[in-house]
Amino acid sequence: EAGVAQSPRYKIIEKRQSVAFWCNPISGHATLYWYQQILGQGPKLLIQFQNNGVVDDSQLPKDRFSAERLKGVDSTLKIQPAKLEDSAVYLCASSYGQGREAFFGQGTRLTVV
Amino acid sequence: GENVEQHPSTLSVQEGDSAVIKCTYSDSASNYFPWYKQELGKRPQLIIDIRSNVGEKKDQRIAVTLNKTAKHFSLHITETQPEDSAVYFCAASWVGGGADGLTFGKGTHLIIQP
Numbered sequence: 001e002a003g004v005a006q007s008p009r010y011k012i013i014e015k016r017q018s019v020a021f022w023c024n025p026i027s028g029h030a031t032l033y034w035y036q037q038i039l040g041q042g043p044k045l046l047i048q049f050q051n052n053g054v055v056d057d058s059q060l061p062k063d064r065f066s067a068e069r070l071k072g073v074d075s076t077l078k079i080q081p082a083k084l085e086d087s088a089v090y091l092c093a094s095s096y097g098q099g100r101e102a103f104f105g106q107g108t109r110l111t112v113v
Numbered sequence: 114g115e116n117v118e119q120h121p122s123t124l125s126v127q128e129g130d131s132a133v134i135k136c137t138y139s140d141s142a143s144n145y146f147p148w149y150k151q152e153l154g155k156r157p158q159l160i161i162d163i164r165s166n167v168g169e170k171k172d173q174r175i176a177v178t179l180n181k182t183a184k185h186f187s188l189h190i191t192e193t194q195p196e197d198s199a200v201y202f203c204a205a206s207w208v209g210g211g212a213d214g215l216t217f218g219k220g221t222h223l224i225i226q227p
Contacts, residue, residue, distance in 0.1 A: 004156075031213075033214055033215075040219075040220075041219055041220070042117075042119075042202045042204070042217030042218050042219050042220050043157065043202070043215070043217050044217070045214035045215065045216070048212055048213075048214045050211065055211050055212045056211075056212035056214055058114075091156070091157070098208050098209070098211070098213050099145055099164075099208035099209075099213060101147075101159050101162070102147075102159070102215065103159075104149075104156040104157045104158070105156060106155070106156050107156060
């Protein structure tokens with residue numbers, strides 16, 4: 001089966017600019033997650049969707065980050081305005097549902113200069 | 114919220130020897146504990162997982178043990194091979210209430226010396 005697709009793979013922006021990441025989960029996966037992985041650390045959950053509804057966004061910095069999953073399939077994560085500390089790899093993952101294996105995409109490496 | 118501590122941060126072993134990575138978690142409600150392997154520049158991939166109703170699980174050269182009382186779990190890799198070199202992450206979550214996103218440890222860089 002096709003894996004989780006993410007784009008772009010790399011992005012360099014200046015601080016205070018905005019950026020958006022796109023994720024296409026594995027077909028049939030109802031649950032979608034966005035994680036932030038700072039260099040040398042484990043992934044940190046930002047937001048979890050179940051179909052097109054938000055299940056958990058308690059760790060999402062809502063003053064600058066937003067995410068949506070229209071129609072319960074593809075998802076976008078946006079940062080506006082970006083800060084230097086947002087430099088990280090943004091990973092999208094999907095699963096069939098609770099407690100099922102989460103499959104990760106290749107990630108988008110964001111560098112804020 | 115959940116907090117996962119992972120040790121050691123770097124582990125170097127001779128090819129053929131065993132490797133053990135240990136994690137502790139803080140939330141006694143956590144009931145799902147996966148381990149992910151991440152090679153440089155690649156996506157994390159699940160290698161084994163264990164649920165709280167099981168004390169041990171094995172898959173060929175890989176095994177995971179769970180001690181719910183002490184709130185710690187460990188990854189054991191036997192007969193290590195060069196392709197085992199990677200960063201390994203433990204994680205924990207509570208499955209049953211809707212939100213089951215993973216809390217990860219900081220990772221262990223496993224180096225297999227030839």
